[in-house]
Amino acid sequence: MxxxxxxxxxxxxxxxxxxxxxxxxxxxxxxxxxxxxxxxxxxxxxxxxxxxxxxxxxxxxxxxEDINEEVKGPSRKIALDEAGNWSKAALGFARSQGVDPEQFTFKELGGVEYIYATKSSVGVxxxxxxxxxxxxxxxxxxxxxxxxxxxxxxxxxxxxxxxxxxxxxxxxxxxxxxxxxxxxxxxxxxxxxxxxxxxxxxxxxxxxxQHVIVDIEERQALIVKQIEALAAEKDWTIAIKDDLLEEVLYLVETPTVLFGGFDPSFLNIPKDVLITSMREHQRYFPVLDRAGELLPYFVTVRNGGSQSLEVIAKGNEKVLRARLSDAKFFYEEDQKLEIKDALSKLESIVFHEELGTVGDKVRRIRRIADALAEKLRVSPDTQESVSRAADICKFDLVTQMVYEFPELQGVMGEDYARKAGEKEEVARAVFEHYQPRFAGETVPSTNAGAIVSIADKIDTITGCFSIGIIPTGSQDPYALRRQAAGIVQILLDRKLSATLSDVFNIAIDVHGTLGNMKRSDDEIRKELHEFFGLRVKKLLSETLRYDVVDAVLAAGFDDVASVVNRGAALMAAVQTGDRFKSTVESFNRVSNLATKAIHKSVNTGEFTEQGEKALYEAWYGAYESYNAALQEGDATQALALASSITPAVTAFFDSVMVMAEDDAVRNNRLALLAAIDSELKRFADFSKLVG
Missing domain, CATH: 3.30.70.260 (ACT domain)
Structure with missing residues (x-):
């Protein structure tokens, strides 16, 4: 029942x-x-x-439910003393199980007798x-x-x-x-x-x-249905943002959608400002036309029925008018602020007590960005844009608009920079240097934005590591993991030729000159390598098998594009089944014996067997093309060339005694295997593949 x-x-x-x-x-x-x-x-x-x-x-x-279970206790030898009485261990076991020792039974398990307590309990x-x-x-x-x-x-x-x-x-x-x-x-x-x-x-x-829709899914569906019906009636596009929808969902018990309007003159303010003001302060849904342009209307959800909606709409319009008037005032006042004056104010804003002011951070960003741009050999125009964007990337932090709406940092910087006469690439980079702000967001669309973004993020990470602030467990107050993932994504998506080591070395050098590092360069570099390795691993794990991830990471991940390409090529190969399995087995046989090599210098004059000559010719015949494919990022071709020596490896082990009695012959054969193995491990550690 x-x-x-x-x-x-x-x-x-x-x-x-x-x-x-x-x-x-x-x-x-x-x-x-x-x-x-x-x-x-x-x-x-x-x-x-x-x-x-x-x-x-x-x-x-x-x-x-009633319970009737047996619980194993200590062995007979421990449970009974020399006189045959229950030992302290047995009596303690009885107390822990809530049974009388006389209820114990003995059972043999693996040749040893143990006491068992039978626990019975009738359900209440x-x-x-x-x-x-x-x-x-x-x-x-x-x-x-x-x-x-x-x-x-x-x-x-x-x-x-x-x-x-x-x-x-x-x-x-x-x-x-x-x-x-x-x-x-x-x-x-x-x-x-x-x-x-x-x-x-x-x-x-x-x-x-009693006018309460208590079912969460039903209430959400009702809100969405009403919004969609209103959009269809008015020929509007109503932007439903998931986090705002969830918040509104838990603000109402009986949802009724209504709309209101505001003075079209407010549309002279940037769209992002209006949308942020409506969403963040008023929990309103913005209204767009079919072209995606903002219209002077808003949609909100009332906690009540449909009576007197006109009165409710007017009340909301009055409140929004005050909000937008404030935003307009802030926007107009901000434009009176010269960029150079805004930059001087950054000197009084503390970034971190051990890392200086925001002004100090901007100087480090500029140095890192310039060095990175030089490393990437960008054009003189881009180099100039990088330098200027790095100099002014944080100036909007002191504006009234960003003070009121912190989420608009970068957005206002771009708008104000453009209005101040900055180059378009510079203004865009001021916005883009915050990207990606979260997983899944697009990376900067310009090289200037990408370079300054990397510089900003690696400055924060290196600075924190230099003073001992390293994320542990769920603790990451400065969002260092997210920023590291952003750097990895930018290097990959923008196809930048810099390696992670390049980025680390530049940042460490700048912090050593302009910062106040409390730890050694080598210590910081090692921890940065491990920290970014986890970010790369997470990226690869989204699409690859765990053993494939481990295999390609073991060959290095300094070049992010390379490890991603190698992972994709290896994943495709292992999915072919037995055909590639024999190749992996051959590579692993090479690797196992390569560890015994004393040196990697191969003397062809020491060859005495046709099998070793054939392996040497097969490998070095493919090596030049293999090496070129790796350097050019064609991992599929590189793996195909490496796999082409499989028959020669098989024939070698079938016909050649590697561990020959003659020291010179043995060492030469091991050197051949070691030379091949070291090159294969530039692609992956194939021993980490499972099955």
């Missing part, structure tokens, strides 16, 4: 950003407690609005343990911030105002922070009333009648 279980926690309004994790916790912790309590159950459904977190568990067994009715279990679940929940209220010691995300705890139609008796459980829920704050939930299965419909 089974019943449904409902647990609803009624709260004062919870911040929208806390709800997704909270409801996931409630669902998982409830399931975990039922599992640990040996209570069978069916589907677990979670519900949430700003005023409630709830979980509905279907088909919960009315009784715990589920109703008897639910109160304790629900309190356990409640107390176990965690939040980014907690609150205490009244005189209670209990902490939760927001004050608890009501509780529903139902097992079937029976109320589970529990109390928390002065709130007694019952079967009464609360409807929409203004449109609904208190309502009785007779059975857990009625929960969603009872709240629907």
């Amino acid at each position: 089974s019943k449904d279980l409902l647990f609803e926690i009624g709260l004062e309004e919870v911040p929208a950003r806390f709800i997704p994790n909270a409801i996931q916790q409630l669902k998982e912790r409830m399931a975990a407690w039922l599992d640990s309590s040996r209570i069978a159950y069916g589907a677990v459904e979670a519900y949430a609005t700003p005023r409630r977190l709830a979980v509905l568990v279907k088909e919960v067994a009315e009784k715990q 009715p589920t109703a008897e343990v639910l109160s304790e279990g629900l309190l356990h679940v409640l107390h176990a929940m965690t939040f980014p911030k907690f609150m205490r209220w009244a005189s209670y010691d209990f902490k939760f995300v927001r004050p608890i105002r009501w509780l529903i705890a139902l097992f079937g139609s029976d109320i589970i008796n529990l109390e928390i922070a002065g709130v007694q459980s019952g079967n009464v829920t609360r409807g929409h704050r203004f449109l609904g009333q208190d309502a009785v939930v007779e059975r857990p299965a009625d929960y969603v419909e009872v709240l629907r009648k």
Whole structure:
């Protein structure tokens, strides 16, 4: 027999950003407690609005499962003393298992007798343990911030105002922070009333009648449907951003979409400013035309019905007008600020107490970017753009607009730089040097933007490493992993010829000159190599088998494009099956014996067997083309050329005694294998391939 279980926690309004994790916790912790309590159950459904977190568990067994299990204890030799009495070890085992020692049995396992305790427990009715279990679940929940209220010691995300705890139609008796459980829920704050939930299965419909759409997916679908209907009616494109949609979803219980407008004169402000103001401050969805141009309208979601929407729209328009007026004022005031004056203000902004001001950082970025541009042999025009963009890349940090909207750094820099008469490539680089800001974002589209972006990111990483700030576990307060991944992605996507070592060496040299490093160059370089290696590994692991990743990484990842190309070529080869497997086996036989080589210098005059001559000719006949293919980045061709010697390797091992008695002959054969192996390992360590 089974019943449904409902647990609803009624709260004062919870911040929208806390709800997704909270409801996931409630669902998982409830399931975990039922599992640990040996209570069978069916589907677990979670519900949430700003005023409630709830979980509905279907088909919960009315009784715990009985248990009857054997637990192995110490061996007979340890369990009994010389007089045949139970030892301290045996008595301790009995206490830990809650059994009487006289209940022990002996069983042989692997030729040794052990004592076994048989634990039996009759399951109790589920109703008897639910109160304790629900309190356990409640107390176990965690939040980014907690609150205490009244005189209670209990902490939760927001004050608890009501509780529903139902097992079937029976109320589970529990109390928390002065709130007694019952079967009464609360409807929409203004449109609904208190309502009785007779059975857990009625929960969603009872709240629907009280103007609360408690099902999360249903509420989201309703919002999206209304927005799409409005867009079709008005011939608009309404930009639905996922994170904004999720936030709005947890701000309302009864969603009703409406729209309003604003003065078209505000469209003279950059589109990004208007969109950011609408999204971040007002939680509005911007409206675009078919060409993607911003229109003087906005869409919002009301927590209520469709009555008096005109009044609601006017109220929202009034608030937005004030916001946009502020933005317009900031925008106009910022344009009065000369770039050189903005740069001087950077000298008073601390980047890090041990790494100096933002002005110090900009000087390091300039030095790194110039050196990197020289390494890449860019054109004089690009070199000039790199230098200027590096000099001014952070100037917009002191503007009023970026102070108000930090997420617009770079966006405003580009706009203000262009208006100040900077070259287009320079203005664009000021924006692009922040890219990629997150995984999946595009990399800079210009060489100037790419170079300054790398310089900015490696400056931060090297500076932090130089003073001992290195990410550990989940701790990465300066987002160094993300910035390292960005450098890797830029080098790859922009096809820049610089290696990771080039980037490291330039940054370390600049920090040694302009910074305040507390650790040695070699120590920092080693840790940077390991740190970036993990980023490259993560990149490769998105598309390659783990053993293929390990194999190509072992051959080096300094050239990011090379390791990616080698990984793709090797993955394609291993997928051909047995045909390539024989090649790998041949390469590994070469590698195993190559470790015994004393030197790699091959003397063809020492050859005495046709098999070794044939192998030498096969390898060195392919070597020049193999080497050229590797250098040109044609990994597929390089692997094909390397694989072409497989028959010669097989014939060599079939006909030649490598470990000959004559020292000179043996060492020469080993040298041949070592020479081949060292070149193969430039492509991959084939011994790391599995199967």
